[in-house]
Amino acid sequence: MAKKSIRFYNDYKVRAVWDDDHSKWWFSATDIVRAINDEPDYVKAGNYWRWLKKKLATAGIQLVSVTHEFKFMAPDGKQRVADATETES
Numbered sequence: 001m002a003k004k005s006i007r008f009y010n011d012y013k014v015r016a017v018w019d020d021d022h023s024k025w026w027f028s029a030t031d032i033v034r035a036i037n038d039e040p041d042y043v044k045a046g047n048y049w050r051w052l053k054k055k056l057a058t059a060g061i062q063l064v065s066v067t068h069e070f071k072f073m074a075p076d077g078k079q080r081v082a083d084a085t086e087t088e089s
Contacts (some may be wrong), residue, residue: 026084
């Protein structure tokens with residue numbers, strides 16, 4: 001079973017999950033967007049992340065960090081697949 005953790009950045013919770021296959025922590029991309037943009041609304045942060053990712057892909061620009069999908073506990077208490085990024089790429 002994967003280890004899960006809550007980290008804090010700018011007083012926002014950032015969900016993390018341990019990836020045994022790569023021996024590293026992955027962090028919720030939406031949570032990072034919330035923390036960086038000081039966005040209290042989780043849905044707005046998620047919408048912004050999806051819009052940004054699509055805009056960059058359309059322009060042929062690769063994300064700075066590789067993203068993977070992992071299951072995170074959503075604010076409503078359900079497990080959902082979400083983009084995750086590592087601290088180094």
